[in-house]
Amino acid sequence: MEATRVSIRRARPLLGTFVEIAASGQSLDAAEAAVEAAFSAVATVHSLMSFHEPGSDVSRLNRGAGSGAIRVHHWTCQVLEVACDLNSRSGGIFDISVAPALQKLGLLPKVPEVSAPSNGGVIAREGACKQTEGLIPRSARLRARLEGRRLAGPCPGPSFETAARRNRLLPISTLQACRSRASPTSAGGLLGIRAELFHPLESSAGAIQLLPENRVRFADPSVKIDLGGIAKGFAVDRAVEALRRHGIAEGLVNAGGDLRGFGSPSHAVDIRDPREPSHPLCRVALRNAALASSAGLFDPVRSHRASASAVIDPATATPARSIIGATVCAGSCVIADALTKVVMNAGEAAAPLLEHYGSDALFVSASGVVHMTANWKNEVRLAA
Amino acid sequence: MTSWVRLTLPAALAASISSPSYAVQYLTIDAAKKLAFPSASRFVENGGLTWKAQAGDRLLGLFVVDHVIGKHLYIDYAVALDTSGRVMRVDILQYRESYGGEVREPGWLAQFVGKTSSSPLKVGSDIRNISGATLSSLHITEGVKRILATYGSHSR
Numbered sequence: 374m375e376a377t378r379v380s381i382r383r384a385r386p387l388l389g390t391f392v393e394i395a396a397s398g399q400s401l402d403a404a405e406a407a408v409e410a411a412f413s414a415v416a417t418v419h420s421l422m423s424f425h426e427p428g429s430d431v432s433r434l435n436r437g438a439g440s441g442a443i444r445v446h447h448w449t450c451q452v453l454e455v456a457c458d459l460n461s462r463s464g465g466i467f468d469i470s471v472a473p474a475l476q477k478l479g480l481l482p483k484v485p486e487v488s489a490p491s492n493g494g495v496i497a498r499e500g501a502c503k504q505t506e507g508l509i510p511r512s513a514r515l516r517a518r519l520e521g522r523r524l525a526g527p528c529p530g531p532s533f534e535t536a537a538r539r540n541r542l543l544p545i546s547t548l549q550a551c552r553s554r555a556s557p558t559s560a561g562g563l564l565g566i567r568a569e570l571f572h573p574l575e576s577s578a579g580a581i582q583l584l585p586e587n588r589v590r591f592a593d594p595s596v597k598i599d600l601g602g603i604a605k606g607f608a609v610d611r612a613v614e615a616l617r618r619h620g621i622a623e624g625l626v627n628a629g630g631d632l633r634g635f636g637s638p639s640h641a642v643d644i645r646d647p648r649e650p651s652h653p654l655c656r657v658a659l660r661n662a663a664l665a666s667s668a669g670l671f672d673p674v675r676s677h678r679a680s681a682s683a684v685i686d687p688a689t690a691t692p693a694r695s696i697i698g699a700t701v702c703a704g705s706c707v708i709a710d711a712l713t714k715v716v717m718n719a720g721e722a723a724a725p726l727l728e729h730y731g732s733d734a735l736f737v738s739a740s741g742v743v744h745m746t747a748n749w750k751n752e753v754r755l756a757a
Numbered sequence: 758m759t760s761w762v763r764l765t766l767p768a769a770l771a772a773s774i775s776s777p778s779y780a781v782q783y784l785t786i787d788a789a790k791k792l793a794f795p796s797a798s799r800f801v802e803n804g805g806l807t808w809k810a811q812a813g814d815r816l817l818g819l820f821v822v823d824h825v826i827g828k829h830l831y832i833d834y835a836v837a838l839d840t841s842g843r844v845m846r847v848d849i850l851q852y853r854e855s856y857g858g859e860v861r862e863p864g865w866l867a868q869f870v871g872k873t874s875s876s877p878l879k880v881g882s883d884i885r886n887i888s889g890a891t892l893s894s895l896h897i898t899e900g901v902k903r904i905l906a907t908y909g910s911h912s913r
Contacts, residue, residue, distance in 0.1 A: 384783050384849035386834075386894035386901075391849060393783075405792065630888035645889025651856050654766075654889075666888040700888060724759040741766045746759050755764065 378623075383408050387415050388605050390629025396616050397623045397636070407619030411612035411626065418608035421446050422600045431600055439594030442584055450587045452600055452607050455707055457581055459603075463715045463726055469598045470580050605631045606665055606710025613706075626706075633663035633706040647698025647737050654698075654737065655755045663706035667713035668698035696720055699736040701727070702749065708732065720744065778830060779885055780853040786835065789848050790820050793837035807908065816840055821904050825896040827854050836901055842909035847901055856887065 381404045382395040394411050398404030423429045430449040437443050445453075459467040581598065582590045591598075600607075605628045612626040613633050623636025634640040639660040646654035647668040657664065699716040703709035708730050716723045716734050721744055727734050733749035745753060784792070790800055794810035794817050801809040806822035819838040824831040830853035837845040 382781070382783055384781070384852060386847055386849070386897040390892055390894050391852065391897075393781075625886065627886055627888075629892055629894075632886060632888060640886055642886040642888050645887060647889065650889055651854075653856075653887075657888075659886075664888055668889055698889065721761050724761070728759045737766070743764045743766055744761050745764070747762050748759070750762050755766075 379404050381405065381408060383412070385412055387412070388419050388608060388628055390605075392608075392612075392629070393625075393627040394612060394616070395625045396621045398619075398621055403620065407616050407621045410619055411615040414611040414615045415608045415626075415628065418448060418604055418611055421449050422452065422604040422607075424599050424601060431598060434589055434591070435597045438589055438591040439596055442582075442588040442590040444586065444588045447587050448607070448611065450583060450589070452603055452707070453581060453583055453589060453598075455607075455711065456600070456603055457583065459708075459711050459715070462729065463719070463723075466715045466718050466723075467602070467711055469600055469602065470596055602714045603707060603711045605629065606663070606706035606708070609633050609663065609706035609710075631663075631665040631706055631710050632659075633709075634659050635661055644700050644735075645698075648741070654743070655735075655753050657700075657702070657749075657754075658752045659702065662702055662704060663709040664700060664702050665706060665709035665713050666698065666700040667717050695739055696736050697739050699734060701732055701734045702752075703730055703732040778853055779856040780830075780851065781885075782851050784835070784848055784850050786822055786850065789822075789835045789850055792848070793820055793835065793846055794818060810837075818845065819908055821908055822850070823900050823904060825900040827852070827896075830855065832897065834897055834900065836904050838905075838908060842905070844901060844905065847897065849897075854892075856885075 378397045378399065379401045380395065380397040381401065382393065384391050384393040386392075392412070392415055394408050396404050396408050396411075398407055420426060420428070421430045424431055424435075426432060430445040434443055434445065453469075456467070456469045460469070580592045580596045582592065584590060609626045609628050609631055610633065612628075613624070613635055616624045616626070617635070621636075623638055625634040625640055626632060630645075632640075632642065637660075639658050642657045642659050642664055643653040644655050644657060644666060645668065646652045650668070696717050699713045701709045701712040701716060703712060709732065712723070712727065712730065712732055712734065715726055716736050719726075720736060720738075723734065724746070727746060733746040733752075735743055735745040735749065735753065737743055743755070786806075790797070790808065790810070794800075796812050797810040797817055798812050800820065801811060803809050803819065808820045810817040810820055818840055821836045821838070822833065823836070824833045826832075832852050833850040835848045835850055837847075839845050
């Protein structure tokens with residue numbers, strides 16, 4: 374006989390968006406306690422990885438890791454490991470060190486000072502909307518990247534699992550050696566149709582050194598990181614972990630469209646039409662998996678249309694343009710979140726990386742064509 | 758090897774002010790009060806949609822309900838302040854958004870709903886989960902700041 378379950382659904386403003394958590398538990402109190410723990414995990418990720426809060430690990434690193442190793446929370450270390458691994462595997466397309474480009478565009482403020490006033494514990498990414506153009510000069514590193522060497526293709530670097538082993542030096546030298554060994558002809562593999570656009574790069578894997586005991590050092594003081602392209606997915610994964618730890622068998626965590634469901638139910642997820650965000654593009658069936666989308670920043674108050682994308686093409690240091698929206702389905706939300714940025718920039722050429730992570734994707738080109746991985750087409754229904 | 762299929766979309770739909778609205782009730786005011794102040798024995802009305810949470814005569818904090826505009830519609834939320842005027846928690850009570858549109862192949866949809874209806878958790882079937890361009894919660898943040906400015910010094 375199946376035990377009676379109580380299902381609850383709660384929402385809070387976190388990570389600059391609305392985070393919604395649904396859980397089914399043995400009792401109301403048990404479900405509430407689990408959801409509270411899950412929100413708490415999301416809030417912790419926010420306080421560690423916000424670009425805007427002066428006390429976050431990210432701000433501490435951006436201020437000081439260029440001149441010496443800084444110890445961070447092991448969650449921050451985990452995200453950096455995933456980010457560096459993805460940077461390597463994507464041939465530099467995924468890059469958390471594009472913060473200077475985002476600052477140049479006014480999408481990120483200058484690096485917060487320690488003395489900046491706290492906002493009273495209220496969490497927000499509203500700084501992302503503020504005009505801060507010209508506060509930070511384009512870094513030498515970014516310039517070097519723009520003038521830089523041609524990229525070698527994807528390399529068979531250490532697996533994610535290997536790289537995720539903590540408290541040891543990330544084998545950056547291995548990654549770099551591996552990259553330099555990669556044959557120039559392999560460049561077409563991942564970069565494919567956009568290969569001509571890519572003249573990177575020094576990877577963030579080279580710029581960010583992960584040291585034992587959760588210490589992190591940057592190659593030079595001009596390196597600035599922004600985890601906005603990956604932390605939300607990581608937060609969703611930590612929330613799911615918290616729910617499970619509290620005995621929740623079925624639930625869903627949705628952080629502003631980066632979401633993950635677990636347990637037996639299949640979840641219907643509408644994907645916004647990037648051309649008209651108040652309408653669905655399609656509906657996806659999601660079961661025991663994560664889904665993340667990237668598109669323009671949708672501010673429903675100022676405009677019903679999505680504005681410029683915050684996804685930066687590391688090769689040109691400008692927003693990705695030819696693809697206006699991308700959605701990725703993966704086993705974990707951190708991977709789904711990060712891969713949307715790769716798909717936004719690489720399009721169909723992201724196929725090997727999607728395959729490596731057992732992921733599916735769809736993206737919408739500016740010309741109004743939906744490209745969808747063939748495996749996924751039975752799970753996706755287009756809107757009328 | 759991963760392969761791709763391509764589908765050409767019809768022209769983007771014109772924005773329609775009459776698009777159906779979508780609403781989720783997360784918490785009632787009473788439920789939110791009890792979650793924010795589980796040890797409170799009573800909530801004393803304090804004018805407007807504000808209450809003093811008390812355990813006997815001891816003040817635990819202030820509970821404030823407010824709304825901010827979403828797209829065309831209001832989002833109701835609650836803020837719990839402790840006795841030092843700090844924000845303890847912010848809960849969304851009701852979320853409303855103009856969001857609508859049909860999904861093709863209703864037969865397929867019916868099949869999908871059927872699959873989930875046997876499940877004890879109906880998260881996937883009767884609830885709209887939306888992914889896409891990220892919605893900003895900026896207006897909630899601004900609303901919380903207004904509440905702090907108004908009540909932050911009154912919760913002691």
